[in-house]
Amino acid sequence: MIFTSDKDYKSTKKIKQGISKIKEEFEPLAKWIDQKYEVKTLNIIFDYIKNNKSHPRLQICLEHARDKGKFMNNKTYNFHKRKQKEIAEKFREVKSNYEVENKPNWIKKILGFTYKTNNLYVYFTDFESIAKIEANESIPEAEIKKLKSDLNNQEIWEIAKAFSGVTFFLYTDEQLKRYQDSEIHKKWSEQYFDLLKDCDEFKYFKKDYFSVYLDSKENFDTNYDSNWYYYYK
Structure with missing residues (x-):
């Protein structure tokens, strides 16, 4: 399994x-x-x-x-x-x-x-x-795109879900450091959790223990050759 x-x-x-x-x-x-x-x-x-x-x-x-x-x-x-x-x-x-x-x-x-x-x-x-x-993968891509649009933050490059988590990519490492563990980071986690809970049939995700990951496009391009396979390997 x-x-x-x-x-x-x-x-x-x-x-x-x-x-x-x-x-x-x-x-x-x-x-x-x-x-x-x-x-x-x-x-x-x-x-x-x-x-x-x-x-x-x-x-x-x-x-x-x-x-x-x-x-x-x-x-x-x-x-x-x-x-x-x-x-x-x-x-x-x-x-x-x-x-x-x-x-x-x-x-x-x-x-x-x-x-x-x-x-x-x-x-x-x-x-x-x-x-x-399964719960995370069940969130429709349209909902992910809508979330990104609603956030209306030009420093967000991509929102990428994988396995049981999700990563919010900023453009630069400097931006990443600025947002990490900030109040905005906590808000993003809450907003994504709202999408996730509707797909979590057995309620295994707990809001108090859930947080989105943060990373940067700079790191993705420099250390993973801009390749998703290498990134999640």
Whole structure:
């Protein structure tokens, strides 16, 4: 679950919206994760890395970015190995119990509807981060152009949204320094937030913590060869 177009994101979004539910066989594991680690699990997805049956993986789709942070190793910025192992072991237990309670399941085995747990790779994603990107990308370009027109400030070169944020570009570095953390900067943040909140279906953006980024065309031209790909790379 990396992009708003990912099927995993779309299926998890339906769960968040109340349109669908997490698969029945994953409910006990989700409840266990939530209780043990004090997080909110929205969805659990099982598949195989590159469709290789020898490399099963389990995606734990958490709701919030702070929840995902609980499964990251602060020293290495990789997933926490102990917690990956704990969840893999619990998944094997839950899977075994589910199969016993739901016998006969020979039809599932014949058709291949079983979850392989040997060499299982557990990883974590969060719904909030992608939902924020979707909200920001949903602001119509016409609204961005109107905002720029309404601001009527000749020192603004461009308003460029990307991912879950937006950058107001001044023309020069001198202008950038003058506006940074000014009252006008705060006002711009409030005005852009007014556009953003209408597209933020799940209200993940908080006004008190939202601020537009400031940069300059001078920096864009000098250090990024006037190239958007290099800038956002």
